Amino acid sequence: LxxxxxxTEKGQVKLDVTRDDTPPTxxxxxxxxxxxxxxxEDAQKLIFERFSxxxxxxxxNFGGTGxxxxxxxxxxxxxxxxxxxxxxxxxxxxxxxTIPLQQTKxxxxxxxxxxxxxxxxxxxxxxxxDHPANQFLVRKLLEAGNHQVTLVxxxxxxxxxxxxxxxxxxxxxxxMPVMDGLTAIKTIRALGTPKxxxxxxxxxxxxxxxxxxxxxxxxxxAHIGKPINPSDLYQALTEHSTKPARNTAKIQKTx
Numbered sequence: 001l002x003x004x005x006x007x008t009e010k011g012q013v014k015l016d017v018t019r020d021d022t023p024p025t026x027x028x029x030x031x032x033x034x035x036x037x038x039x040x041e042d043a044q045k046l047i048f049e050r051f052s053x054x055x056x057x058x059x060x061n062f063g064g065t066g067x068x069x070x071x072x073x074x075x076x077x078x079x080x081x082x083x084x085x086x087x088x089x090x091x092x093x094x095x096x097x098t099i100p101l102q103q104t105k106x107x108x109x110x111x112x113x114x115x116x117x118x119x120x121x122x123x124x125x126x127x128x129x130d131h132p133a134n135q136f137l138v139r140k141l142l143e144a145g146n147h148q149v150t151l152v153x154x155x156x157x158x159x160x161x162x163x164x165x166x167x168x169x170x171x172x173x174x175x176m177p178v179m180d181g182l183t184a185i186k187t188i189r190a191l192g193t194p195k196x197x198x199x200x201x202x203x204x205x206x207x208x209x210x211x212x213x214x215x216x217x218x219x220x221x222a223h224i225g226k227p228i229n230p231s232d233l234y235q236a237l238t239e240h241s242t243k244p245a246r247n248t249a250k251i252q253k254t255x
Contacts (some may be wrong), residue, residue, distance in 0.1 A: 003068060004093070006248035011035025011092070019101070030097040039087040047085065048073040072097075078200055123147045123241055126167040127186065128158035129203070130176045134226070138203070145237075153177075155184025162188050162195055169241045174204040174215065182189060182218050191220040199240040203228065 004013040039047065047069050078084045117212035125142055129135050130153045142149045150167070152158050156179040158172065161222040172183035172186075181202065189196050202215045207225040215223050222225040224232050 001032055004032050004036060004095075008034045008036035008092070010233075017126070028097075028099045028101055030099075032095045033092065035092040038089040038091050038093055039085070040089055044085050044087055048083070059132040067209045123168040123237065124166065125149050125237075126158060126161050126165075127151050128153075128155060128170065128176065128181060129173045131155060131173075134173070137228065141228065141233055145234065147237075154179050155179030155187075158184045162192065162198060163193075167198060169201045170198055171203045171239065172220070174199055174202060174206050174211075183213065185218040185220060186240045201236050201240060205232075 001013070001015060003020070003173045004130070006180075012033075012035055014031075014033040016029075016033070018029045019082075020027045020029055043148040049070060073083055076097055076099065079099050081097060083091060083098075084096045086094035086096075103159075123142075125147050127138050127142070127149060129138060129151065135151050139149050139151065150161065150165070152161055154176045155172075158170065159183075161167070161170065161178070172181045172185060176184075185202075188198065188200065199221045200219065201222045201224060203224045203226065204211075204215075206212075207223075214224050218240055222236040224236055
């Protein structure tokens with residue numbers, strides 16, 4: 001997609017994502033079509049090689065080192081997939097990625113469902129997260145468990161929300177504008193009121209040992225890595241909320 005946008009000065013870039021269930025193996029099909037500069041047949045044979053480009057004018061006119069498609073090829077190969085290109089100079093290009101899908105085992109689904117048990121206690125959860133996609137995901141996971149969700153987009157708003165409303169638990173991202181999560185955690189812990197003891201779970205891509213240690217030193221009760229594993233989230237809610245956090249939602253995993 002990045003290349004398609006870069007090399008298409010006018011016209012369109014189109015992304016199609018579909019699933020092909022034709023036996024014997026279901027496949028994910030990703031197709032990127034553009035009306036960009038296109039490539040010759042000779043160039044198409046080279047573009048998945050490291051540091052290869054159609055000609056030197058591409059670097060001058062569009063920038064880049066030619067490494068992107070080589071990385072894509074390695075990622076697709078690692079997933080036992082395939083990538084192909086069809087292109088005509090001056091007309092555009094079509095890149096097609098095919099990736100085989102693994103069927104989810106029944107016991108894996110049952111295992112996740114078993115973790116989300118029959119207690120219907122509803123938690124009032126404050127989520128501090130600035131990225132819209134992560135906001136959407138966390139909200140859906142929590143609402144599936146019948147929990148009430150309040151979203152704020154930075155640490156400063158999280159501190160203010162804790163002071164002005166009653167929450168059972170806080171989910172705190174660390175990398176946020178205005179006030180980062182680590183500062184917000186320290187500020188909440190220093191409030192000098194009973195609200196300073198509210199359970200806080202760090203939800204972050206910072207998962208290195210020193211980063212985890214730093215969040216615990218700041219005062220978190222638990223640390224969950226991104227991308228979020230639903231099982232980890234529900235377990236942390238159960239262990240650290242001021243109410244029982246188990247619920248009746250069923251998390252469906254797909255291949």
